[in-house]
Amino acid sequence: MRFLETTHADRLLERPFRLGAVPGVMWTRDQPGQRTALVLLAHGGGQHKGAPAVAARARRYLKELDAAVVSIDAPGHGDRDRGGRDTLFIEQLAQARRDGAPVGTLIEEYNADVAAQALPEFSEVLTAVQALDEISADVRIGFWGLSLGAAIGFPFVAGERRITAAVLGLTASDQLREQARRIRVPVQFLLQWDDELVDRAAGLGMYDALASTEKSLHANAGGHTAVPRFELESEARFFTRHLAVPA
Amino acid sequence: MRFLETTHADRLLERPFRLGAVPGVMWTRDQPGQRTALVLLAHGGGQHKGAPAVAARARRYLKELDAAVVSIDAPGHGDRDRGGRDTLFIEQLAQARRDGAPVGTLIEEYNADVAAQALPEFSEVLTAVQALDEISADVRIGFWGLSLGAAIGFPFVAGERRITAAVLGLTASDQLREQARRIRVPVQFLLQWDDELVDRAAGLGMYDALASTEKSLHANAGGHTAVPRFELESEARFFTRHLAVPA
Numbered sequence: 001m002r003f004l005e006t007t008h009a010d011r012l013l014e015r016p017f018r019l020g021a022v023p024g025v026m027w028t029r030d031q032p033g034q035r036t037a038l039v040l041l042a043h044g045g046g047q048h049k050g051a052p053a054v055a056a057r058a059r060r061y062l063k064e065l066d067a068a069v070v071s072i073d074a075p076g077h078g079d080r081d082r083g084g085r086d087t088l089f090i091e092q093l094a095q096a097r098r099d100g101a102p103v104g105t106l107i108e109e110y111n112a113d114v115a116a117q118a119l120p121e122f123s124e125v126l127t128a129v130q131a132l133d134e135i136s137a138d139v140r141i142g143f144w145g146l147s148l149g150a151a152i153g154f155p156f157v158a159g160e161r162r163i164t165a166a167v168l169g170l171t172a173s174d175q176l177r178e179q180a181r182r183i184r185v186p187v188q189f190l191l192q193w194d195d196e197l198v199d200r201a202a203g204l205g206m207y208d209a210l211a212s213t214e215k216s217l218h219a220n221a222g223g224h225t226a227v228p229r230f231e232l233e234s235e236a237r238f239f240t241r242h243l244a245v246p247a
Numbered sequence: 248m249r250f251l252e253t254t255h256a257d258r259l260l261e262r263p264f265r266l267g268a269v270p271g272v273m274w275t276r277d278q279p280g281q282r283t284a285l286v287l288l289a290h291g292g293g294q295h296k297g298a299p300a301v302a303a304r305a306r307r308y309l310k311e312l313d314a315a316v317v318s319i320d321a322p323g324h325g326d327r328d329r330g331g332r333d334t335l336f337i338e339q340l341a342q343a344r345r346d347g348a349p350v351g352t353l354i355e356e357y358n359a360d361v362a363a364q365a366l367p368e369f370s371e372v373l374t375a376v377q378a379l380d381e382i383s384a385d386v387r388i389g390f391w392g393l394s395l396g397a398a399i400g401f402p403f404v405a406g407e408r409r410i411t412a413a414v415l416g417l418t419a420s421d422q423l424r425e426q427a428r429r430i431r432v433p434v435q436f437l438l439q440w441d442d443e444l445v446d447r448a449a450g451l452g453m454y455d456a457l458a459s460t461e462k463s464l465h466a467n468a469g470g471h472t473a474v475p476r477f478e479l480e481s482e483a484r485f486f487t488r489h490l491a492v493p494a
Contacts, residue, residue, distance in 0.1 A: 193454075193455070193462075193464070204451070207440075207466070208440070212468070213468065214467075214468065214475070215440075215467070215468050216465060216466065216467050216475075217440070217464065217465070217466035217467075218463060218464070218465060219454070219463065219464035219466075220461075220462070220463050220464075221459070221460065221461065221462050228461070228463075230484075230485075230488060233484065234481065234484075237477075237480065237481075237484075238477075241477060
C-alpha cells in the first residue's frame with residue numbers, strides 16, 4: 001500500500017494511495033492518533049472513489065466519528081482502465097436509453113460482473129489498511145455502498161466476518177437477495193420509493209431478506225439519485241452508534 | 248388553560264395543566280425565553296400523557312431543540328374518565344385475546360372513535376398554548392403520534408394548517424389512508440416490519456399515500472411495541488431540521 005501526495009483541508013487529511021492496480025483514498029481527521037473505527041466506501045456505477053456523494057460521506061462521518069474512511073475505485077471506474085466489458089456495457093446502456101428500452105437487467109448483470117472482480121480487492125485493501133500502524137488492532141469496521149456499491153456490498157458483508165455494520169441500498173436482484181439472507185450485522189438499508197432502476201417490491205424484498213436482528217429501512221420519496229442529504233447525517237449516526245468506542 | 252404544580256429536574260421544567268376536561272403536560276428547558284418551536288405529542292392506546300415512551304421523547308427532543316413539548320391524555324386514557332365505549336373496548340379486546348381472535352379491526356374502530364373526540368381537543372390545546380406569552384407568535388409546530396396517536400395524527404395533520412412537520416406511524420386503515428393523501432408537510436413514518444397489529448402492506452400503503460414531497464419511511468425489525476431507541480434520536484433530528492430557527 002503506497003500513499004501518494006497528502007491534501008490537508010478543513011481539518012481533514014486526504015491521502016490517495018495505490019494497492020497494486022487499485023487506486024484508493026483515505027480520509028482522517030488531522031489530529032494524530034490511532035483510529036479505532038474504519039469505514040469502507042464503495043461508490044455507485046459511473047462514479048469514482050472521490051465523487052461528490054462519496055467525499056461528502058467521508059466529511060460527514062468524520063464530523064461525528066474519529067475514523068479512517070477508505071474509498072477505492074471499482075473495476076472500470078475512476079482512475080482505472082476500462083476493459084471490453086465496461087465499454088460494451090456503456091454502449092449497451094446508451095443504446096437501450098436511445099431505444100427507450102428497460103435498463104434494469106443490463107445494469108444488474110454488469111454490476112454483478114464488476115462486483116465479482118471488486119470483492120477480492122476490497123478484502124485486500126481492508127487487510128492492508130488494518131496493517132497500518134495508525135489503525136488500532138481492534139478497529140471496528142463499517143461498510144457503505146449504494147447501487148453498484150451495494151451489489152459489491154451484499155456479498156462482501158455476507159462473506160466478510162470483519163464487518164460490524166453496513167449501510168446498503170438502491171439495488172435488488174435474486175442473487176443479491178440470497179446474499180442478504182446471510183447478513184446478520186446491523187444494516188441501514190436505503191430505498192428510493194420512486195426508483196426508476198430498482199423495482200419497489202424487489203427492493204423491499206432485499207430488506208426483508210436480511211437476517212440481521214437490527215435492520216432499518218429508510219425509504220424516501222424520489223428517484224434513484226435523489227437520496228436526501230439528511231440520510232448522510234443518519235448514516236453518520238448509525239456508524240457512530242456501532243463503531244465508536246464508548247467514552 | 249390552568250397550570251398546576253411545576254416539577255424541575257435535569258434542567259427541564261414539567262408543568263401539568265388542564266384545559267377544560269383535558270389534562271396535559273408541557274415540558275420546556277428551564278432557561279427563560281420565548282419558544283419558537285412547539286411539538287404536540289399524542290400517546291398510544293392504553294398509554295397516557297406522561298407514559299415512559301412519551302416523556303422520553305420530550306426529554307430527547309429538548310436536548311436538540313429549544314421547544315415547548317405538549318402532551319395530552321386522549322379520551323378514556325390517563326387521568327380522564329373511562330366511558331362506556333372505553334370499557335366495552337377493553338372487554339372486547341380481552342375476550343378476543345382469550346379466544347385467540349384477530350384484534351386489528353377492534354382496535355381500528357376504537358381508535359377512530361377516540362380520534363373523533365380527540366381532534367377538536369388537540370386544536371383547542373394548540374390554540375391555548377399558542378396564546379401563552381412564552382410562545383413566540385411565529386412558532387413552528389410539529390406533531391408526533393404512533394398507533395392511536397397516529398389515528399389522531401393523520402386526520403389532525405391533514406386538516407390542521409398550523410402543523411409544519413409530523414412523525415406518524417404504526418397504524419393503517421382505509422379511512423386513514425384517505426387522510427394521508429391530504430398531507431403535504433414533511434413526514435417521518437414509522438413502521439414495524441413484524442407488527443402483529445398492523446398489516447405490512449397496509450402500513451406501506453399509508454406511507455405511499457402521503458402527498459408530502461419530503462416523506463421518509465423508517466421500518467425496523469420487530470413487533471408493534473419494539474420501536475428502537477435510536478428512532479427517538481432520529482425524530483429529534485427531524486423536528487430540529489424542520490422547526491428550529493436557523494442560527
